[in-house]
Amino acid sequence: MARNLKALGLWRTALVASVRQDGPDLSARQLAILLQVYLTDPPHTVRGLASLLNISKPAVTRALDRLSVLGFVKRKRDAEDKRNVLVQRTVKGSVFLSDFAELVIAAGAVTPEDMNRIQADEALAAAAKAKLEAELIEAPALETSAS
Structure with a gap:
């Protein structure tokens, strides 16, 4: 139990530091999708993200709408299969996650x-x-x- 509490304490510390910064507050779903896009190899599609995260396609679409407005991801129609929309990384999204990673590292400092x-x-x-x-x-x- 102590290990669980320590892990949750680290996560809380990182999240509190994140919301104290002058930046966007992401929901757990938005952050999970953003991490999936950045930490796994492309290509990423709405259908694929929904399947991997076991959530509905409309839920993924709503999260991507917010992430797109923030400039953290962009969507592009797949040239090979016009039915698919590819979710792509952006420099702004990379910077956000790099900054967030620093908060996690600081929270886990020994x-x-x-x-x-x-x-x-x-x-x-x-x-x-x-x-x-x-x-x-x-x-x-x-x-x-x-x-």
């Missing part, structure tokens, strides 16, 4: 308390590894001397 815990865990792991390695070296020597 505290001195966390660093002490990490160092203690690493020391325990190193000691356990050294003990196992010593036992592995001694085991063949014991077998040879017992023969």
